[in-house]
Amino acid sequence: MNDLQQMIDEARRDGIGKLVVGAVVHSGGRVLILRRAGDDEFLPGIEELPSGGLEDQEDPLTGLARELAEEIGWTGPVTVDPGFVAAFDYTTGSGRTARQLTFAVPAPDQPVRLSAEHTAHRWIHPADVGTTDVTPETAQTIHAWAQHSTPQA
Secondary structure, three states: OOHHHHHHHHHHHOOOOEEEEEEEEEEOOEEEEEEEOOOOOOOOOOEEOOEEEOOOOOOHHHHHHHHHHHHHOOOOOOOOOOOOEEEEEEEOOOOOEEEEEEEEEEOOOOOOOOOOOEEEEEEEOHHHHHHOOOOHHHHHHHHHHHHHHOOOO
16 A cells, blocks of 8 residues: 555544645746635635545546646646655534545746636745745645755755
């Protein structure tokens, strides 16, 4: 059994009601964040990583590719950096407990085309996460990616 399947099985054992996949999309040491539409029912106007819920029986990497296509218009296969998956739990707008599995994804040579769910995007350096409107869990994920991606001496 692979680590990803173990994470999914653990979420089920923990009673998690919804699995979500997200991406630390990165390029040149910067990370892509999106601003939610101000009229969104859940966390309006907040900045976040591209992410979304898995469909029934959907493989996490298939769901990740689907979400990146839906939220930022990217097409084609998605490559994930090996060795990095961050997870955090949160309560959805409907009161369910969700677990987000976030992967590191190198940015392909494609423009960002936002869906109606988001009104803006920007690229930030992890050191500047304090100037954003991301949740503490998202900030921790970005910092974890930065630590993981920095070569160790």
